[in-house]
Amino acid sequence: MSYVDAGYIIAFSVLFLYVVSLLVRRRRLERAVANVAPRGDAVQPSASQDGTP
Amino acid sequence: MKPVVLRSIGVAAIVTTAATIWLGLWVTPPDKVQGDLVRLVYIHPPIAWCALYLAFGLAALSSLLYLWRRTRSMFWDRLAASAVEVGVVFNALTLVTGSIWGRPTWGVWWTWDARLTSTALLLVLFLGYMALRRVPAEPEVRAKRCAVAALFAFVDVPIVHFSVVWWQTLHQGATVLNANLSPTIHGSMAWTLLLGFVAITLAFIWMVAVRYRIEVLRDEIGEEELEVSLAERRAESGTVEAGFASAEATPTMALQPRPEPAGHPGPTVVS
Amino acid sequence: MWRDALLVAGKDLRIEARSRVGLWQVVPFALLALVLFAFALGPGPVALRAAAPGLFWLAVLFSTVLAIQRSFAIEGGEGTRDGLRLSGLDPAGIFLGKAAAVALQLLVLQLVLFAGVVLLFGARLHTPWLAITASVLATIGLSAAGVAYGALSAGLRVRETLLPLLVLPVLAPVLLAGSRAWAAALATSPAGGGQWLKILGAFAAVYVVVGVVLYGPLQEAA
Numbered sequence: 340m341s342y343v344d345a346g347y348i349i350a351f352s353v354l355f356l357y358v359v360s361l362l363v364r365r366r367r368l369e370r371a372v373a374n375v376a377p378r379g380d381a382v383q384p385s386a387s388q389d390g391t392p
Numbered sequence: 393m394k395p396v397v398l399r400s401i402g403v404a405a406i407v408t409t410a411a412t413i414w415l416g417l418w419v420t421p422p423d424k425v426q427g428d429l430v431r432l433v434y435i436h437p438p439i440a441w442c443a444l445y446l447a448f449g450l451a452a453l454s455s456l457l458y459l460w461r462r463t464r465s466m467f468w469d470r471l472a473a474s475a476v477e478v479g480v481v482f483n484a485l486t487l488v489t490g491s492i493w494g495r496p497t498w499g500v501w502w503t504w505d506a507r508l509t510s511t512a513l514l515l516v517l518f519l520g521y522m523a524l525r526r527v528p529a530e531p532e533v534r535a536k537r538c539a540v541a542a543l544f545a546f547v548d549v550p551i552v553h554f555s556v557v558w559w560q561t562l563h564q565g566a567t568v569l570n571a572n573l574s575p576t577i578h579g580s581m582a583w584t585l586l587l588g589f590v591a592i593t594l595a596f597i598w599m600v601a602v603r604y605r606i607e608v609l610r611d612e613i614g615e616e617e618l619e620v621s622l623a624e625r626r627a628e629s630g631t632v633e634a635g636f637a638s639a640e641a642t643p644t645m646a647l648q649p650r651p652e653p654a655g656h657p658g659p660t661v662v663s
Numbered sequence: 664m665w666r667d668a669l670l671v672a673g674k675d676l677r678i679e680a681r682s683r684v685g686l687w688q689v690v691p692f693a694l695l696a697l698v699l700f701a702f703a704l705g706p707g708p709v710a711l712r713a714a715a716p717g718l719f720w721l722a723v724l725f726s727t728v729l730a731i732q733r734s735f736a737i738e739g740g741e742g743t744r745d746g747l748r749l750s751g752l753d754p755a756g757i758f759l760g761k762a763a764a765v766a767l768q769l770l771v772l773q774l775v776l777f778a779g780v781v782l783l784f785g786a787r788l789h790t791p792w793l794a795i796t797a798s799v800l801a802t803i804g805l806s807a808a809g810v811a812y813g814a815l816s817a818g819l820r821v822r823e824t825l826l827p828l829l830v831l832p833v834l835a836p837v838l839l840a841g842s843r844a845w846a847a848a849l850a851t852s853p854a855g856g857g858q859w860l861k862i863l864g865a866f867a868a869v870y871v872v873v874g875v876v877l878y879g880p881l882q883e884a885a
Contacts, residue, residue, distance in 0.1 A: 343431045346492040347417060350435055350485055351409070354595065357481050361602045368609035372616060459880055516832040523828055527819055536884035540877050541815055541829065544808070547869050548833045555836040555862045559843065 408591035447479025455539035469535035474603035671760025716845035797844035804867035
């Protein structure tokens, strides 16, 4: 394998892996936000029963 | 950024990158002087330009805009953080691709010439910013702190550049190592280089945009969890005072950045 | 601003005079560093004399980190930093005062280190004015940048590991220029030493100005 091949492979693998990591992180966070939000809504009604604003 | 726009940029980045690789590796001829090594020139300068000028410049500008009261907005803080992280990856790749090009050209994997030295120092400066960013704090406090750190680092860069250039000319190492890019580069090679710049820049924009969204989501999580914890406490205890009192235990926990799994490949490349 | 600076500098120096931490800890550390360098490089006089300017500045750099840590540790008590912030003192004045105090300590340190380098590494000073000017300019820069970064990391629990990582890369040009200037000062002819003074001067000017401008927001973020 030549230096050129090695260079291209390393450069684009790293970029690819980083892209994947970004997508994975984004999806995890989007799911987490979706999970937290409904819970927040569910708890609200009982809180308002106490007369808290 | 609208999802449609983001996706188009992403697709464009993939297409142009693929085209660059194809042209760079197969279509273009070897250089008279450098032979096949010139193919690395299609990707190394674009990566370097993105890292050093685009990423770091964006981070510095965003930090300035955050600190300036009239334009203060979390947008700039998040943009700076995103630009720095992507910049670290590109910076590390700059050093790696440069080193790979340098080994057959100069016979060594590394040398202390002006450009390499400055780029290496810049990487460490970036990493310092990321370390600072990971310290748990209120978003506004962290934003201000990081913005100041970014500017402190930024003003150092020209000083570093000049000192290192003078350092090298003193040791006359520079002459051997100046063979970087033949000034007249034409034909298919010129187009490929241009395409390389376009491709890498598009990829950079896409990455920063996605990383920005991640930053927004992280902050949302922090707020959501806080809301939920507060609401739960209020519901449990049934009184306002007790609810507020017990909620005090949760804010710092909720604002902690979430633990990341063994994430992106940046660190492995750097080490 | 200047009055506040004098006030703060006086306070920091008085604390040092009473506690003598700089004298009993930072200075010995710097001398220790010189000894360790000799262990690392071997006892051969030629190598050490050649490396002397660089090693001197390396020792100064590491000692600067300690001095900065100390400068902010004295305000580490409950609410002290808040007290300083709310005291109505001009932030720029606080910055200049702390930087001045650190600078003074660093200058004293360099005198001791110079003696160390002469005695231990066999260095000979041929062009004193170059060495002195370089030291003064470098010290201003080191103190200014150091105090700025010290304030940045002041309240953080990870301060010990974070401060060196943040500040040392920024101080690298001072190490470079200082070493080259001192190399010229220690060599038989000072050729080429003057240009490094420009770098040291530029660094000092930049970080004094930037520190003055940004210390306000920095304090709020501590």
